[in-house]
Amino acid sequence: MDAYxxxxxxxxxxxxxxPYLEFISVPDLSVGLYVLGAGQPDxxxxxxxxxxxxxxxxxxKVTVGDEIRDVGPGSIVFVATAxxxxxxxxxxxxxxxxxxxxxxxSRGLG
Numbered sequence: 346m347d348a349y350x351x352x353x354x355x356x357x358x359x360x361x362x363x364p365y366l367e368f369i370s371v372p373d374l375s376v377g378l379y380v381l382g383a384g385q386p387d388x389x390x391x392x393x394x395x396x397x398x399x400x401x402x403x404x405x406k407v408t409v410g411d412e413i414r415d416v417g418p419g420s421i422v423f424v425a426t427a428x429x430x431x432x433x434x435x436x437x438x439x440x441x442x443x444x445x446x447x448x449x450x451s452r453g454l455g
Contacts, residue, residue, distance in 0.1 A: 354378045375448035379441040387431040394445045398422045403439035
C-alpha cells in the first residue's frame with residue numbers, strides 16, 4: 346500500500362520550491378498537489394490528458410474553456426483533454442489535489 350499525509354506532501358512541495366508536486370505516477374493515473382499563492386498567476390498550459398481538481402483550501406476563480414466559476418474548499422472541477430484552463434483572482438492561497446487520467450504526459454495531442 347502507498348499512503349500519504351497531506352502535511353507531508355505540503356512539506357515536500359514547499360521544499361521543492363515548485364508549485365506542483367507529483368506524488369503518484371502509474372500508466373493510467375498520476376496525482377499531485379498544486380499550490381498557488383494569493384495573487385500568483387497560474388501559468389499552466391492545456392494538458393494531453395483529462396484531469397480533475399479538488400480544492401483542499403483557498404479561494405479564487407477558475408476558467409475552463411469560456412466558463413468562469415468561483416472555487417473554494419470542496420470544489421471539484423473536471424477539465425477535458427486539451428481544454429485551456431487556469432486559476433486566477435486567487436484571494437486565499439489555493440491548495441489543489443490534481444488527478445490526471447491517464448498519467449500526465451503519457452499521450453500526445455493527436
